Amino acid sequence: MTPQDSALLQADLEKAAGSLVARQQPEWPDAEALRAAVATLSSYPPLVFAGECDQLRTRLAAAARGEAFVLQGGDCAETFADATADNIRDRVKTVLQMAAVLTYGASVPVVKMGRMAGQYAKPRSSGSETRDGVTLPAYRGDMINDFAFEETARRPDPQRLVRAYHTASATLNLVRAFTTGGFGGLQHVHDWNKGFVATSANVHYERIAHDIDKAMRFMVACGVDVDAMSATEFYSAHEALLLDYERPLTRVDSRTGKAYDTSAHFVWVGERTRDLDSAHIDFVSRISNPVGIKVSAKADPAELLKIIDKVDPQHEPGRVTLITRMGCGTVRDALPAVVEAVTAAGAEVTWICDPMHGNTFESASGYKTRRFDDVVDEVRGFFEVHRALGTVPGGIHVELTGNDVTECLGGTMHIEDADLATRYETLCDPRLNHQQSLELAFLVAEMLSAE
Numbered sequence: 319m320t321p322q323d324s325a326l327l328q329a330d331l332e333k334a335a336g337s338l339v340a341r342q343q344p345e346w347p348d349a350e351a352l353r354a355a356v357a358t359l360s361s362y363p364p365l366v367f368a369g370e371c372d373q374l375r376t377r378l379a380a381a382a383r384g385e386a387f388v389l390q391g392g393d394c395a396e397t398f399a400d401a402t403a404d405n406i407r408d409r410v411k412t413v414l415q416m417a418a419v420l421t422y423g424a425s426v427p428v429v430k431m432g433r434m435a436g437q438y439a440k441p442r443s444s445g446s447e448t449r450d451g452v453t454l455p456a457y458r459g460d461m462i463n464d465f466a467f468e469e470t471a472r473r474p475d476p477q478r479l480v481r482a483y484h485t486a487s488a489t490l491n492l493v494r495a496f497t498t499g500g501f502g503g504l505q506h507v508h509d510w511n512k513g514f515v516a517t518s519a520n521v522h523y524e525r526i527a528h529d530i531d532k533a534m535r536f537m538v539a540c541g542v543d544v545d546a547m548s549a550t551e552f553y554s555a556h557e558a559l560l561l562d563y564e565r566p567l568t569r570v571d572s573r574t575g576k577a578y579d580t581s582a583h584f585v586w587v588g589e590r591t592r593d594l595d596s597a598h599i600d601f602v603s604r605i606s607n608p609v610g611i612k613v614s615a616k617a618d619p620a621e622l623l624k625i626i627d628k629v630d631p632q633h634e635p636g637r638v639t640l641i642t643r644m645g646c647g648t649v650r651d652a653l654p655a656v657v658e659a660v661t662a663a664g665a666e667v668t669w670i671c672d673p674m675h676g677n678t679f680e681s682a683s684g685y686k687t688r689r690f691d692d693v694v695d696e697v698r699g700f701f702e703v704h705r706a707l708g709t710v711p712g713g714i715h716v717e718l719t720g721n722d723v724t725e726c727l728g729g730t731m732h733i734e735d736a737d738l739a740t741r742y743e744t745l746c747d748p749r750l751n752h753q754q755s756l757e758l759a760f761l762v763a764e765m766l767s768a769e
């Protein structure tokens with residue numbers, strides 16, 4: 319890529335976006351500070367290489383055919399303060415543990431993607447928040463403002479764009495080190511999972527862990543060096559929400575001359591910003607990364623087809639992933655029409671279930687939460703619909719953490735409303751904790767092996 323290519327691309331992206339509506343963007347109070355931050359980002363190296371994005375696209379194409387299964391997981395809103403070695407390690411560990419169980423259940427490779435190293439911007443239902451009669455701008459993610467309920471903290475600060483880049487860079491570096499440096503070896507991961515099923519609450523899952531153990535001993539007996547299976551592919555993903563971050567990190571790939579958003583391997587457009595004529599759909603139609611589109615029960619199938627046409631006019635396998643998030647009570651009724659319309663139009667998409675965002679509610683004690691059983695039920699409904707229609711349930715997308723937080727209700731730890739206050743740490747949506755995440759993986763593994 320030459321600097322001229324990049325400058326032309328930035329100008330082109332900005333010009334294209336000029337006439338389009340970009341929802342959910344902050345009102346930056348200082349235009350000059352924003353210009354400086356964007357210029358700084360434009361001068362920084364890419365966080366990922368275009369070739370890795372292409373590789374991920376082929377993995378997602380395999381998932382669309384049922385030859386792989388996708389696991390996307392991580393925080394709803396990553397924070398700068400929580401980007402510590404321990405937190406990153408525990409999240410990666412949780413995803414790897416889930417992936418090992420899912421690989422066994424699905425009998426196909428699991429494509430591992432973190433909602434990590436860039437998930438710092440949040441769309442909000444309301445632009446403001448009121449506490450005790452005081453109204454301030456809503457918290458929109460660490461890339462924009464600070465969670466503290468104070469006027470100065472809530473003011474959007476463009477310097478945060480630069481800090482987001484550095485935090486993403488440090489996070490991704492550690493993720494790459496863990497996943498290629500031996501931490502994620504299959505034997506390790508399996509030993510962690512044996513630890514999980516050893517506790518009495520989890521005996522239900524012992525059978526699968528035992529079967530995996532047997533399969534591994536069989537592989538060793540056949541001469542497979544399981545210790546050599548110590549490096550694994552792990553991709554980064556986040557919502558491409560804040561265009562002032564995504565655009566300057568979009569670069570021309572010197573090999574192909576195509577534009578890639580180098581802030582992550584995979585980016586998705588959220589439910590609140592994915593209208594056909596939006597700046598966000600326009601943006602992802604101009605990049606060559608594999609991209610996701612969130613789809614709620616309210617989605618109009620006809621509009622969705624137009625969106626797919628715009629983002630993937632060539633029908634390139636692996637290019638579009640539809641992340642459906644309909645709610646456990648709705649998925650069985652609303653998903654079939656969407657799947658049928660997409661199938662009839664001949665679009666080749668990868669179907670993934672986000673069982674989190676359609677199942678959020680406020681508990682009696684006032685916490686934003688989700689029930690573990692609802693999460694499981696939505697995944698079950700997703701599998702049932704795809705099985706009935708002969709299409710492929712290609713993966714799951716989960717908000718989770720490696721920590722023992724108490725944000726979602728239920729699971730074998732029986733977290734109840736009164737327990738939520740113990741460790742409710744999320745700054746946006748409630749996440750499955752380490753234990754609940756593994757339970758989900760074991761249950762989805764059972765669904766997959768029944769397929």
Ligand SMILES: O=C[C@H](O)[C@H](O)COP(=O)(O)O
Binds near residue numbers: 394443444675747
């Ligand atoms: O993940 C995101 C949330 O669902 C979204 O930001 C809306 O949250 P809110 O209703 O608390 O604003």
Ligand SMILES: C=C(OP(=O)(O)O)C(=O)O
Binds near residue numbers: 441589
């Ligand atoms: C905001 C999110 O989801 P959705 O766009 O599906 O509501 C999210 O994934 O955090």
Ligand SMILES: [Mn+2]
Binds near residue numbers: 395675747
């Ligand atoms: Mn969320």
